Amino acid sequence: MDHENSPAGQEVDLFGQPLSPMRDRRGRKSFKKDKENQAFVSRRAADGWTHEMIAEDMGIDPKTLRKHFSRELSSGRVFMVGEMLDILHRRAREGHVPSVKVLLDRYEDTAPTAPRNRGAVEEDDDDPAQDAPLGKKEQAVLEAQKVPDNYGDIFSRLKGRH
Numbered sequence: 001m002d003h004e005n006s007p008a009g010q011e012v013d014l015f016g017q018p019l020s021p022m023r024d025r026r027g028r029k030s031f032k033k034d035k036e037n038q039a040f041v042s043r044r045a046a047d048g049w050t051h052e053m054i055a056e057d058m059g060i061d062p063k064t065l066r067k068h069f070s071r072e073l074s075s076g077r078v079f080m081v082g083e084m085l086d087i088l089h090r091r092a093r094e095g096h097v098p099s100v101k102v103l104l105d106r107y108e109d110t111a112p113t114a115p116r117n118r119g120a121v122e123e124d125d126d127d128p129a130q131d132a133p134l135g136k137k138e139q140a141v142l143e144a145q146k147v148p149d150n151y152g153d154i155f156s157r158l159k160g161r162h
Helices: 035-046 053-059 061-066 072-095 097-109 136-145 152-160
Strands: none
Touching: 035 053, 035 072, 053 061, 061 072, 072 097
């Protein structure tokens, strides 16, 4: 009885009028960011293009570009160098000899990595910073780092009591 005047299956508003689907949003549609655009911006940023040039090429406002692609704009060169390195490694695994040569040259030019265990490295005696006298705080820090010989003996003494 309460729905006898309303059409079957349609929702109505407070005035009994059938609800119509919402219209499209007014104004300009929001920009959609995708992987292709990210790579596009990274390549141009790595090549040294200005933000205005990239935005003009994409057909968007520079503010929109900075909003959606801030990582690509700041680190575009890093992304591209990493991508080229991935390509070099893939080609080298496939047996492409020039890629292997480029990788070998690249790794020969890099400095060796520092050893992980600093205690195993021999210290230089020529360091002028070690000759300077230590202050009270530095001396206290050094003494706190030294482990006494009888460290842990209290546990063996406690076991003897029981």
